[in-house]
Amino acid sequence: MSTTTPRETRQSNGAGAASIARRFLGENGALAGLVVLVIVLALMSSDFLTVTNLLNVGVQAAVTAILAFGVTFVIVTGGIDLSVGAVAALSAVVLAWTATGHGVPWPIALVLAVLVGIAAGLVNGLLITYGKLPPFIATLAMLGVARGLALVISDGSPIPLPSAVTHLGDTIGKYLPVPVLVMLAMGGITALVLARTYSGRAMYAIGGNEEAARLSGIRVDRQKLATYALSGAFAAVAGVVLASRLASAQPQAANGYELDAIAAVVIGGASLAGGKGRAFGTLVGALILAVLRNGLNLLSVTAFWQQVVIGVVIALAVLLDTVRRKGLRLSSRQAWAGAAVALAAVVAIAVGVASTGDKSGGSGGVAGGAHKNIKIGLSVSTLNNPFFVQFRDGAQAEAKKQGVTLTVQDAQNDASQQVNQVQNYSSQGMKAIVINPVDSDAAAPAVQAANRSGIPVVAADRTVNGAKLAQFVASDNVAGGKDAAKTLAGSLGGQGKIVIIQGQPGTSASRERGQGFLEGIKQYPGIQVVAKQPADFDRTKGLDVMTNLLQSNPDVKGVFAENDEMALGAIKALGKKAGSQVKVVGFDGTPDGVKAVKAGTLFATVAQQPRLLGQMAVQSAIKAAQGEKIDATNAVPVKVATRENADQFAG
């Protein structure tokens, strides 16, 4: 890929305009980075520079940008706000809970949501000013509190939004997406507050030298309170926009977004030491992140490499700005030009190296003929879990066998990122889309959009509510849960105390498996469920939770873990007791899980067949792409794997 092209492009501009543009870019390091990025991506992907795609980028940047505007205030004062993602989720949940659950008129619910954001910000501010807590700690605490309250209020489940509010996620006419309008409005407010108001100027003074500001009669505590309250209010707005895009309020939404927001602010030229930062820079920073994610989606860069590239670009963007500031006047232009070219080169090389990985079949052209022109997009909820890795492998194997091009994206358990990916698939001209939803409700708007473009969507493992699916392929979690109950109870002879280690609160897999298990265990009155605790589907957390539970329930006889990872963690905690004194039943039938079953430490696992799930999903997608009629549901067999039959399962 030609890395010199950006420079040539600039030089070929008309002289006067070029020098103005050059000076403008020279003074806005981040903007220069964005321009370079756009040029590189436009050259690498023909799908990038289309109106639809650019609108997608705008929509995809909106939530991060709005959060980042709020954080800009805080960073200008020299503080930090880690709670914005959680506060966004809390505000959205409050909106949905009051409006949908308790019949509060939606405008009032909307006001309540913003008030919740402001309240959270005020608490942050009070802890920091009067409690003298460092901002990092105060807002970290608020992150936990807000996320927890969101889960408490919603009981871990997404709540649908009233339809009036979901229009905030719509597009007016053809070219005016509401999230972009909200983003621009919030950006305008931010610029106005920072540049023109007493509070804004006071923020710069406080961030520049707090003591000097105080000794100049600025009421620092009061201004800081206002700053954190503003940040909270912006977070609430971002939460509402996010929820309206997903048509539901998710307690787990915007997880980790605070870091994206902070990155956007810093890329935009603000200093974490305070005293510096502008709304425009923050907007550019948020756009850089969104453009990058969108571009990497379009280029089919593998999920793992995407994270690497994003990390490198964040570092380079800030580096470029530093070089530009520090370099002597004369050489600074060359300095940033050099850095910009370096940035372009890194993106180009990374993309070149990384994009080869996930395309199966197709262009290789080994297998054959009939399906050659079919492009299928797959969005996986997460690849941080062996189950979905196997699912992907099965899908890729099937694609190769059939000779279709399969592009895979990892949503990293983030519902809104998944919506972006599905959107991007639509603008890439996919013939069919396979979605393994992060959340069944939140995926709906994206699937509806694909429906409108006439692209068939197959859901795998989890369904999509409120949208038209070509097919839903899944193993039955509820039935699997019942099987697990039967197996565990049988192994204990229908007697004894057991504990349940739950998955991530709010996920459908956790809900359904738990529900099935509890229904199944009711048949055995001698079995007593003494504890239910979440370990987020995570092996380490499973270990910790089991260790803790053993303290309070040393006489436990059985464990049901809602996935194998947590079961394996629990086995670690149980040590020698596992398999002999305590029977553990897991779920999924992952290779590690089956190995443990063979070894006898895991009594049984309800084996899904993820490879088969992937294969069947791709088969259905190909059929749907060719216009064949397929059944609305397609059940993948579930089997209980015990020591006796373990060899049948891939170990």
Next chain:
Amino acid sequence: MSTGRSGEILRVRGLRKGFPGVQALDGVDFDLSPGEVHVLLGENGAGKSTLIKTLSGAHRPDEGTIEVDGSPVEIRSAQDAAALGIATIYQEFNLVPELTVAENLFLGRQPRRFGLVDKRAMNARARELLARVGVDVDPGTRMGDLGIARAQMVEIAKALGLDARILIMDEPTAVLTTGEVERLFAIVSGLREQGVAVVFITHHLEEIPRIGDRVTVLRDGRSVGRVPADTPERELVRLMVGRSIEQQYPRERAEPGPVLLQVRGLGREGAFEDVSFEVRAGEVVGLAGLVGAGRTEVARALFGADRYDTGEVVVDGKRLAPGSVHAAREAGLGLVPEDRKGQGLVLGADVGENLGLVTLGSVSRAGVVDRSKHRAEAAGMADRLGVRMHGLGQEVRTLSGGNQQKVVIGKWLLADARVLVLDEPTRGVDVGAKVEIYQLVNRLTAAGRAVLMISSDLPEVLGMSDRVLVMARGRIAGELASAEATQDAVMELAVSSTPENSQKDPS
């Protein structure tokens, strides 16, 4: 003029160094002999700092040569400078307050045994070094618990520990009281006898004949003269500013008017007690005393920057809410703090922003700042004060000390402060700018405002005050009318109630 000494340890010829928009060094020659104290004199901005930063490896010269022991050297880093035996003691010490004295002395090169710090060896060697400087400090003392004077001596000991042969001291006396200065001079003389070459920067002309051997004067980045240290002050000033300054303390006394500031029985546990005084319109009241006597503490408390336990502050007949800078400002008080960079200025902001910091609220309507008015007022004030700058958009960090001080004073003048508390208003300010600040004080009092001036520079206090209050040990030890205020009288009061058990006695 050449002294004809052959064994020069340091020779600098034709040094030039430019920064964007400024030619900081524009041809500097400088020589230094072993066992010599060579005073470097010049107004702020004359290039002293750039010269010593070049010698210590912080800057690289554009042109010119530096020779150490007769051979040309390139000093690219602090490590290079240390290897050549050059040590620099800046006004801001490079000491870690949380570590002990010994740990500071051996920072980064602690004696080790079996990979662990050998505390006993370290303390023993620290004791030797401290003895060489002649300072009585326990090596185990936490650095932050030492006063500024002792911290400085630890810095000197640290330099000696690094086998420094060339010791550069940037305004070491600026922060010291009279007694402490004597002590420092004794140490420097001792070093001279040990053959150490000392570059000594000071703004106090009267110190030069007492400590120096030769003087090199810098002006506008050039070395404009090398003269013996016993050159008359008038001649030194002429070399420095390029013209003669008629009067160093041009105080024009005005008839005192009504009482503007009244402090009654102010006290705070452990800091000061029973402090009462008043300042009238048109008056300059000096607040003298040793460092640590509680002067700054009183100033900050009456301004609302810190709390106080007892007493009250009355401005113009109205009692101030304690602990509120906002209330003090509304009542017409203004404070120019002693730590200009740390407390007076937002260094990263521009001149306009800094000048408008206090009046930000008063040029706002419904929370929105009237920016053109804000800017216009700042421009008018900068013009009135003669702030030397490229424009209001210049970062205040890049101004010289004197001009920075004008900005701090200017922000209070814009707020129409009627009582100004000036804490060390001319510290680190060069002779020319000092006189400008004094004239500003004259204009203020002539316009019926009042000034409370804290200063460790006794001639300044005596020259500019109409009355002098002397603080000792947190109390007002006495008041002297200008006629009876002499250095001896002030010092007598300042040490009058020094407590028996104090170890802080500097003399």
